[in-house]
Amino acid sequence: MSHKILIVDDEPNILVSLEFLMKREGYQVVTARDGQEAIEAIGREQPDLVLLDVMMPVKTGFDVCHEVRANDAYKGVIIVMLTAKGRDTDVAKGLALGANAYMTKPFSTRELVQKIHELLGDAA
Amino acid sequence: MSAQQKTDRRLWWLLGAAAALSVLWLMATIGLIGATLEADDRATVWSLVGDRLVLILLTWSAGMAAIAWGLKRWFDHWVTPSVQLAEEAQVVLRTDVVRALPLKGNVETRELARLFNQLVEQREALRREMDERVTEVARGIEQERGRLAALMSELTQSVVVCNLDGRILLYNNRARLQFKALSQAPGVAGGAEIIGLGRSIYSVFDRKLVAHALENIQQRILRGASQPSAQFVTATASGQFLRVQMAPVRAPSGTPQETTEALTGFVLMLDNITRDFEAEAARDRVLHTLTERSRAALANMQAALDMLDYPDLEPAMRERFLGVIRDETRTLGQRIGELEGDATQTIQTRWPLEEMLGADFVAAALRRIEAVTGVSASASSVDPSLWLNVESFSLLQALVYLAGRLGDEFGVRVLHLRLAPDPSTKGKAHLDLVWSGQAMSTETVMSWEMDAMTVGGESTRLSVRDVIDRHNGAFWFERERQRHEAFFRFLLPVATSVEQAQQAVAAVLQVSSRPEYYDFDLFKSTELTRSLDDRRLVDLVYTVFDTETTGLNPSQGDEIIQIGAARIVNNKLLRQECFEQLVDPQRPIPPEGIPIHGIQPEMVVGQPTIDQVLPAFHAFAQDTVLVAHNAAFDMRFLQLKEKRTGLSFDHPVLDTLLLSAVVHPHQDSHRLEAIAERFNITIIGRHTALGDAIVTAEVLLRLIPLLAEKGIHTLGQAREAAEKTYYARLKY
Numbered sequence: 001m002s003h004k005i006l007i008v009d010d011e012p013n014i015l016v017s018l019e020f021l022m023k024r025e026g027y028q029v030v031t032a033r034d035g036q037e038a039i040e041a042i043g044r045e046q047p048d049l050v051l052l053d054v055m056m057p058v059k060t061g062f063d064v065c066h067e068v069r070a071n072d073a074y075k076g077v078i079i080v081m082l083t084a085k086g087r088d089t090d091v092a093k094g095l096a097l098g099a100n101a102y103m104t105k106p107f108s109t110r111e112l113v114q115k116i117h118e119l120l121g122d123a124a
Numbered sequence: 125m126s127a128q129q130k131t132d133r134r135l136w137w138l139l140g141a142a143a144a145l146s147v148l149w150l151m152a153t154i155g156l157i158g159a160t161l162e163a164d165d166r167a168t169v170w171s172l173v174g175d176r177l178v179l180i181l182l183t184w185s186a187g188m189a190a191i192a193w194g195l196k197r198w199f200d201h202w203v204t205p206s207v208q209l210a211e212e213a214q215v216v217l218r219t220d221v222v223r224a225l226p227l228k229g230n231v232e233t234r235e236l237a238r239l240f241n242q243l244v245e246q247r248e249a250l251r252r253e254m255d256e257r258v259t260e261v262a263r264g265i266e267q268e269r270g271r272l273a274a275l276m277s278e279l280t281q282s283v284v285v286c287n288l289d290g291r292i293l294l295y296n297n298r299a300r301l302q303f304k305a306l307s308q309a310p311g312v313a314g315g316a317e318i319i320g321l322g323r324s325i326y327s328v329f330d331r332k333l334v335a336h337a338l339e340n341i342q343q344r345i346l347r348g349a350s351q352p353s354a355q356f357v358t359a360t361a362s363g364q365f366l367r368v369q370m371a372p373v374r375a376p377s378g379t380p381q382e383t384t385e386a387l388t389g390f391v392l393m394l395d396n397i398t399r400d401f402e403a404e405a406a407r408d409r410v411l412h413t414l415t416e417r418s419r420a421a422l423a424n425m426q427a428a429l430d431m432l433d434y435p436d437l438e439p440a441m442r443e444r445f446l447g448v449i450r451d452e453t454r455t456l457g458q459r460i461g462e463l464e465g466d467a468t469q470t471i472q473t474r475w476p477l478e479e480m481l482g483a484d485f486v487a488a489a490l491r492r493i494e495a496v497t498g499v500s501a502s503a504s505s506v507d508p509s510l511w512l513n514v515e516s517f518s519l520l521q522a523l524v525y526l527a528g529r530l531g532d533e534f535g536v537r538v539l540h541l542r543l544a545p546d547p548s549t550k551g552k553a554h555l556d557l558v559w560s561g562q563a564m565s566t567e568t569v570m571s572w573e574m575d576a577m578t579v580g581g582e583s584t585r586l587s588v589r590d591v592i593d594r595h596n597g598a599f600w601f602e603r604e605r606q607r608h609e610a611f612f613r614f615l616l617p618v619a620t621s622v623e624q625a626q627q628a629v630a631a632v633l634q635v636s637s638r639p640e641y642y643d644f645d646l647f648k649s650t651e652l653t654r655s656l657d658d659r660r661l662v663d664l665v666y667t668v669f670d671t672e673t674t675g676l677n678p679s680q681g682d683e684i685i686q687i688g689a690a691r692i693v694n695n696k697l698l699r700q701e702c703f704e705q706l707v708d709p710q711r712p713i714p715p716e717g718i719p720i721h722g723i724q725p726e727m728v729v730g731q732p733t734i735d736q737v738l739p740a741f742h743a744f745a746q747d748t749v750l751v752a753h754n755a756a757f758d759m760r761f762l763q764l765k766e767k768r769t770g771l772s773f774d775h776p777v778l779d780t781l782l783l784s785a786v787v788h789p790h791q792d793s794h795r796l797e798a799i800a801e802r803f804n805i806t807i808i809g810r811h812t813a814l815g816d817a818i819v820t821a822e823v824l825l826r827l828i829p830l831l832a833e834k835g836i837h838t839l840g841q842a843r844e845a846a847e848k849t850y851y852a853r854l855k856y
Contacts, residue, residue, distance in 0.1 A: 092598060106419060
């Protein structure tokens with residue numbers, strides 16, 4: 001059974017590419033448009049991995065990350081932050097709050113795919 | 125001359141002694157001769173001599189005269205000149221009279237007089253030289269003073285010099301203008317209630333803020349920094365941002381090698397950066413959105429481009445990805461266009477971060493947390509070699525604020541501070557505020573981060589987020605489940621080793637880096653902590669005031685229509701620091717009073733009401749002794765408003781009417797005009813509030829020395845004497 005990935009971003013322009021890419025890599029894809037939706041989707045869909053943007057309305061990626069890590073039920077969820085917040089202090093904050101990886105926009109899709117394979121432990 | 129020629133008394137004594145001796149000698153001779161003779165012979169001789177006794181008396185007298193003449197000559201030559209010389213020398217010695225002593229009498233005395241004259245000449249030469257030196261130095265000081273005054277008034281930066289108690293000793297025109305802008309009642313007191321000689325700078329700046337900066341400076345001096353200045357940025361009550369640079373004024377000490385110099389005051393250089401600050405905030409926002417949005421846009425395009433690389437792409441999907449790229453390129457282009465159009469961006473002013481030894485900062489934080497919140501705080505693992513680059517005051521406030529909320533809302537009683545270089549981020553350190561137990565929700569953390577901070581019951585205009593932004597840092601909440609610990613982490617910038625380098629330079633510069641023109645006496649008069657009653661009248665700061673009113677009965681609705689006040693500092697009337705304000709009484713002005721005070725009803729239209737004026741006057745009179753003529757009258761008007769304005773005029777009060785009665789108890793009239801006439805004070809602008817206040821101030825200045833003659837030196841004594849006269853007058 002293929003892994004399920006939740007992509008959270010408020011910009012449709014990135015969602016379309018990421019969704020296409022992940023599907024192409026053979027994953028099941030779910031999308032969410034803000035932090036609140038993301039929390040609900042995680043509860044509902046139980047994804048294996050979340051691609052999480054930071055700057056979003058309602059709840060930021062940091063908030064989502066913190067809440068997910070505070071809940072033991074989601075212990076196994078892998079979080080990859082994909083964000084335009086590129087300051088080193090933001091990276092440190094994301095990793096401290098429990099993200100498994102932090103990628104600064106813009107990024108290469110090849111590296112992203114590689115990272116996801118690595119984190120999910122399925123050598124493609 | 126004749127008075128001086130009075131015969132010396134010793135001469136008479138000597139003469140008398142000679143006469144007595146010669147008479148004795150004569151008697152003895154006659155007695156001896158008589159003893160050798162028989163009784164008959166004796167009778168014969170007696171009968172012979174008896175008739176010629178007159179002759180004996182004559183020769184004796186002639187002999188005495190000769191002796192007297194000789195003695196007189198001897199005295200005139202040997203004694204009188206030295207006596208005269210002594211007298212004249214006394215005059216020269218005791219007074220400033222300069223004259224050559226006459227050379228008289230014998231050779232030795234003349235020689236002595238000559239020597240005296242030389243000494244006098246020498247003394248005069250020395251004195252002249254000394255005077256010249258003194259005037260030269262005084263001229264130098266005067267020049268220095270003039271130069272400094274010119275420099276201060278030309279400076280485009282405002283400068284305020286204070287003593288250690290925060291009393292203003294010197295300020296320039298620029299500072300005056302700036303404080304005018306800071307005044308909360310600009311139309312009323314025009315800033316004069318804030319800045320003025322002898323006023324406290326703490327009415328503008330938080331006392332703790334200044335104390336904190338001073339403490340930093342002192343630490344730097346102890347560490348041997350060559351230029352131990354401190355900076356802080358503060359928001360004033362009127363919402364303006366000031367950047368303040370503080371430099372210490374050190375006591376000029378005897379030996380230049382002495383390193384532990386005591387501070388006697390400080391110089392503040394103020395910059396109003398409100399506008400800069402707003403511009404900077406706007407620019408920051410623009411930069412931030414620009415970088416973040418651009419990154420996002422680039423990411424979107426990059427991803428779409430990567431997708432387009434797949435050869436087996438369906439035409440519909442290809443069109444969609446191309447659409448993404450066109451869309452993002454267009455918005456990016458637009459955004460840059462908007463930025464170029466916005467030409468208002470200027471060079472930004474950064475928050476002044478200063479280097480501080482991390483351990484010092486932690487120690488200060490622990491002290492503050494314990495003092496303000498009562499939560500016990502200790503340090504656990506603090507890297508002793510870490511230097512932070514921080515705006516220490518606001519960061520301290522943030523820590524104290526968080527500690528306070530932890531104590532109040534989560535019942536946390538024990539806190540630890542941790543400081544270490546951040547392993548993952550170069551150039552940053554993390555400062556953790558650690559407690560055990562209790563985690564908190566994201567919402568709570570968020571609201572604590574965003575709320576305006578309240579520290580020790582005082583609310584600030586900053587949030588923790590603002591403080592973090594100032595440091596370009598980060599802030600979050602974390603838990604360590606195994607250890608049952610939770611902590612707030614501050615990611616803060618680490619200082620490059622500037623200060624360490626400074627210290628090395630300081631060791632070389634120490635000897636020569638003494639400031640140059642601090643020989644003013646300004647710093648001598650530090651505020652004494654004695655109670656006001658024990659302070660001498662000449663040392664006190666007075667606010668002399670007068671009011672014009674609609675009538676005489678405040679309890680029956682009469683109101684103040686004008687307040688005027690002048691200040692006396694250091695026994696001098698400061699005419700340039702006056703307070704004068706018309707007041708809208710919000711009731712008609714009775715026509716019968718108008719000829720007296722000259723205030724027409726239309727003059728008070730549009731003037732502030734008493735509710736607006738009293739706070740400004742209260743601030744103007746802060747920390748001073750209130751003085752008025754017949755003070756009871758004016759004070760009643762002020763005190764009746766206490767409930768409405770919430771301002772209590774509980775200053776010590778002196779009444780020139782009563783003091784005049786103390787000094788001149790037998791005069792009929794103690795009306796202000798009568799007293800002014802007695803003291804020959806020219807009256808200008810009588811019966812305007814300020815005019816009367818100035819006359820009253822002049823009266824007080826003349827009363828103070830007269831009171832001193834009566835043994836009344838302190839405020840307490842003056843009040844007691846006034847009270848006695850008051851009761852004495854009541855009896856009549």
